[in-house]
Amino acid sequence: MAKRFNSKFTHLSPVWYDLKSQGTGLILEGRHNADMGWISELRMAGDAWVLPRVVLEAFPAELLTTKKRRSKAITLLVSECKEMGYDGVVLESWSRWAAYRILHDPSMRNLALQFIKELGDALHAVSLERNDKQRLQLVYVIGPPHSEKLQEHDFGPKDLRNLGDAVDGFSLMMYDFSGPQNPGPNAPLKWIHSTLQLLLGTDKNSALAHKIFLGINFYGNDFALSGGIFIFLFYLYNFCC
Numbered sequence: 001m002a003k004r005f006n007s008k009f010t011h012l013s014p015v016w017y018d019l020k021s022q023g024t025g026l027i028l029e030g031r032h033n034a035d036m037g038w039i040s041e042l043r044m045a046g047d048a049w050v051l052p053r054v055v056l057e058a059f060p061a062e063l064l065t066t067k068k069r070r071s072k073a074i075t076l077l078v079s080e081c082k083e084m085g086y087d088g089v090v091l092e093s094w095s096r097w098a099a100y101r102i103l104h105d106p107s108m109r110n111l112a113l114q115f116i117k118e119l120g121d122a123l124h125a126v127s128l129e130r131n132d133k134q135r136l137q138l139v140y141v142i143g144p145p146h147s148e149k150l151q152e153h154d155f156g157p158k159d160l161r162n163l164g165d166a167v168d169g170f171s172l173m174m175y176d177f178s179g180p181q182n183p184g185p186n187a188p189l190k191w192i193h194s195t196l197q198l199l200l201g202t203d204k205n206s207a208l209a210h211k212i213f214l215g216i217n218f219y220g221n222d223f224a225l226s227g228g229i230f231i232f233l234f235y236l237y238n239f240c241c
Helices: 036-045 060-064 067-084 094-099 106-124 157-163 189-200
Strands: 015-022 025-029 053-056 088-092 137-142 169-174 212-217 220-226 229-235
Touching: 015 067, 025 067, 060 067, 060 106, 067 088, 067 106, 088 094, 088 106, 094 137, 106 137, 106 157, 157 189, 169 189, 189 212
Parallel strands: 015 053, 053 088, 088 137, 137 169, 169 212
Antiparallel strands: 015 025, 220 229
């Protein structure tokens, strides 16, 4: 589909990489997933940027509090882009940091934001292999709040403004509103509107609206009541941003 409709895409993000802790160091896994033939065909047919997704699985307390490890993580990502000829990366880390509860600590949250800024600056310092007038890009994955008010761990307006210059796009995953405990629509339009309002409601943030890549679900859940227990099935698991 990416090859067939190449001219209609600006960015393509294959799910290939994980950055993990290994002993006292870090390791970037996933190069074996890279399909260089596919990338070559894409570039022969159009101008879509290829930014593989990287899930940051490294232990956050060790990564973020140690300057040497932060620098190592950034070096691994930038080097992989240069060696493989990518156009940048899509980084997913906020949900994992929230799971480790480090975003509740203001000092750790600041370190997390600083790491993303440093990565963005490092990528922007590198010219594209095929066009030296353009730079490597950073797209950052963010999730929606699941309540009307932002919780401590949620990505909010301040975070958006803080990262506005360092990040080229924010991949906002707007789905999975409902689940087995609360069956219902997957991505109700009202929820999407309210989430965007939370992030972009102020004049200061409105200038960043063009950087929001809205994740739209191309799958649905079928909930069925069986013996008092809801059972749900996934259909057409796919999405685009």
